[in-house]
Amino acid sequence: MLTSTTMNILNVHGCYRLQPPISHLSQNTHPTSPTTHHKSKLCYVSSPSILSPYPQFHISKTNPKLRNVRVSEIESPLWTQNNDREENTGSPEDLTMNGDAxxxxxxxxxxxxxxxxxxxxxxxxxxxxxxxxxxxxxxxxxxxxxxxxxxxxxxxxxxxxxxxxxxxxxxxxxxxxxxxxxxxxxxxxxxxxxxxxxxxxxxxxxxxxxxxxxxxxxxxxxxxxxxxxxxxxxxxxxxxxxxxxxxxxxxxxxxxxxxxxxxxxxxxxxxxxxxxxxxxxxxxxxxxxxxxxxxxxxxxxxxx
Missing domain, CATH: 1.10.1760 (Arp2/3 complex 21 kDa subunit ARPC3)
Structure with a gap:
């Protein structure tokens, strides 16, 4: 009787089976159909969110804030470690006894x-x-x-x-x-x-x-x-x-x-x-x- 009651609760929420966190994230990221996308919005508290120890992130392709974020657009820094090494290697030579400075x-x-x-x-x-x-x-x-x-x-x-x-x-x-x-x-x-x-x-x-x-x-x-x-x-x-x-x-x-x-x-x-x-x-x-x-x-x- 307990089993039948649990299945009824899951049917009401539209969640038919337990999925791991990765599959659930892939479904939310890439919806295959409007029905599935609608079901994922209706599942407010689902079994994977309860059983998974990892936090879930709902990423949408149509998010305007994340659309323009690209790795290729990151500018190169003005200061690099190579420049610091060149300065450090050049300055002690000038400060020696025979150095020009x-x-x-x-x-x-x-x-x-x-x-x-x-x-x-x-x-x-x-x-x-x-x-x-x-x-x-x-x-x-x-x-x-x-x-x-x-x-x-x-x-x-x-x-x-x-x-x-x-x-x-x-x-x-x-x-x-x-x-x-x-x-x-x-x-x-x-x-x-x-x-x-x-x-x-x-x-x-x-x-x-x-x-x-x-x-x-x-x-x-x-x-x-x-x-x-x-x-x-x-x-x-x-x-x-x-x-x-x-x-x-x-x-x-x-x-x-x-x-x-x-x-x-x-x-x-x-x-x-x-x-x-x-x-x-x-x-x-x-x-x-x-x-x-x-x-x-x-x-x-x-x-x-």
Whole structure:
């Protein structure tokens, strides 16, 4: 009697036999006839839905939400693992000791440090009125940068030092540094990095120093509204006249002779100063282990 009652219940719901979940899903997905499709809608609670442990999904071909979903329309991602691997394999090579990025960063850091050191020493020396005692060391950072890296590094050090002095001490200090020490250090560094002869290096550097000194005199003449060059030539003229008179010569030298004497004395002074700088810097670089990059005279190489 229980069996007949169960069959009647199943007949009422329109479900005649038990089907596995896969067959039931296939019937709901692909209906074979309108009657079967109508029966599947009438079976609200059927035996497969009760006995199956898996959830049932009713998929219809006419569903507008799922019609446009295709696997082929998925776009490729912008980031891939291969690109990440290429970046990871390329970056450590640049960060090694011989890498391009590491060398550029090291050169920039050293130029900045030398510029800061040179500017600080110059400002302290000017403030304490001991510039004449430490004047031989102001061009050293520029020469060292040019010797260690190249001429471009020395020029960057000079420009950075002048910019620092312009910000901290004003334009007068910056221009004075460039005329008296900056261009001299750049000329020495350029000649030493190209391994020029000491005679050529001393002569060219002395000319650069003399031109810087003339520019310094002209600048301060403009600032104090007084012709310092005329005062210098007048004193030289008076001294030369006194010397000639004391020797028994009654002659007055012309201004061209005075200018020639002034230029010669200035060039000799610069030559002696630059020669002392060559000796001092060569000794300093030799103690640092940079003797191989220097072209020293034989007498000086034997002396050290």
């Amino acid at each position: 590491y060398q550029k960063t090291l050169r920039l850091v050293e130029c900045s440090m030398f510029a800061a050191l040179g500017g600080l020493v110059y400002i302290l020396s000017s403030s304490l009125a001991i510039e004449n005692y430490f004047g031989c060391f102001f061009a050293l950072p520029i020469v060292f940068s040019s010797m260690r890296w190249d001429i471009v590094a020395g020029r960057k050090t000079m420009v950075a030092t002048a910019t620092l002095l312009l910000v901290l001490a004003g334009p007068i200090k910056a221009i004075t540094y460039l005329l008296m020490h900056g261009f001299l250090g750049l000329a020495m560094g350029s000649l030493w990095s190209s391994k020029a002869n000491w005679g050529v290096s001393v002569f060219v550097s002395a000319i650069v120093r003399a031109m810087g000194a003339m520019g310094y005199v002209v600048m301060y003449s403009f600032l104090i509204r007084e012709n310092i060059l005329a005062l210098i030539t007048i004193n030289i003229h008076a001294s030369a006249t006194f010397i000639l008179t004391s020797l028994g010569y009654l002659a007055i030298p012309s201004m061209n002779v005075i200018y020639a004497i002034f230029g010669t004395l200035l060039l000799l002074n610069c030559c002696f100063f630059v020669f002392l700088l060559h000796l001092l810097y060569a000794l300093f670089f030799t103690r640092l282990g940079m003797k191989a990059s220097l072209r020293l005279p034989k007498w000086f190489a034997k002396a050290i």
